Amino acid sequence: WARPTLDVHGMPGGFTGAGAKTVIPARASAKISMRLVPNQRPDEVFALFSKYVNSITPRGIQISIRQLSGADPMLIRTDNHYVQAAKAAMKEVFGRETVFIRSGGSIPVVADFEKHLHIPSVMMGFGLPDDNLHAPNEKFHIPNFYRGIESIIRFFQLLSS
Template sequence: PLDEWLSPPFEPTVRGDDVFARGASDDKGQTWILVKAVEYLMKRDGRLPVNVKFLIEGEEESGGESIEGLLRERPPELASDAAVVCDSEMFAPGLPTICTGLRGIVYGELHVQGARQDLHSGVYGGAAPNPLMAIAEIVTALKNRDGHILIPGFYDSVAKPSPEEYEAWASLPFDEQAYLEKEVGSTCLTGEPGFTVFERTWARPTMEIHGIRGGFVGEGAKTVIPARAVAKISFRLVADQDPSRVLRQVQQAVEAATPAGVTAEFHLLHAAGPSLVDPANPFIRKAALAMEEVFGRKTVYMRSGGSIPIVGLFQDELRIPSVLMGFGLPDDNLHSPNEKFHLPNFALGLDSVIRYLERL
């Protein structure tokens, strides 16, 4: 909401060591690191130590269909050995971090149709179907109160993290209570029993409801049974899950869970596969060493619960690894009012990318 911003979202404002603006951390500020690193090397040396191609697009949050078409139609122009993406975060301030895994996504709308038109609940309540109630019934048939997804076959291809990953995650400086209080802000954490926070947010698939539209939502009262309702739903996918297969499973599960008196369909808006890279990959190792030199601390490896569709496309279409060198912080308020980017991290990120390019 605009009224929650302390300064205009599209007018970058510096307060203390942070710059506040929409996209400051995700991802204009971090993209600028890459541009300025190349500019510095060109001014200093008159040439670059490696060949560099910039590929910048602005449709990630809406599915990235244009860039997907470009990758599939013109792969020779984009042929590379690796991609460097600054669109992730450090696990903690001052701790150099490389992200090795991203969740994929299937995002769609659940459309439910009941009567031909809205009806008076006093006249027709008890006899007419209610699409909002139907959405509630369908959603609870897809996921239980513990966060376990009930769609048949949904977990069949989920790959477990490696022992090395579990070991690396166990060494991360993580305070679950602080995470609850400072980042989440609810009364307690939720999710599948038997899994750690890292597993639930990085290595387990999820289902989330982002909004429900239908009926009367204005001030005051109106006793209407809506004729139709829509719910926006996403499924985050993990390693080895295929978006097209998950979409079919979701659509079949919706059909099976649809109550009498309504029709329901799940319409895909966009999808992207998960991605996973090996920390032993030489492009990853050189990035880790460059960051260690700049930060003076050993680089740690983590996954991210978010999705960057282009990374999966690089993996599938160009057959190249993505080096996710992120310099954001967990409290940067991505997608929220007062998004920020920590300016010292810009300088450290710039030095890290320069050293990385020099190492290749």
């Protein structure tokens, strides 16, 4: 549930028109992203990745590897007071036990809150598996939208009591 990833998002280069060509492109590029897990650091992972790519690049080929951004990984503990309040609020509103599901995401400020403010974060999700998050035909179940609002209101009420 919490494994690192390396995703290739695009590889522009070469002939892309109609028909076939057997020409080797003069230039090519790739856009990638990596999801890290606890105990990995963006700069260290980037350095290891760069070293590996350089080691497999044939002689005579020029490459350029750039790190555009990076953020520390974060795993939210479910045993903290804030997450337990969210769990109780969602149970009240949805009428079912809360299920904790680990899910990768790219929200760099979450790790920063804990690192600099020394407070845990709470991530509350109201989507369904078939909502196709960040995919074609993405949608959001409207009743979950309204129950999500109710859950957040109840969450703040529980925290303030």
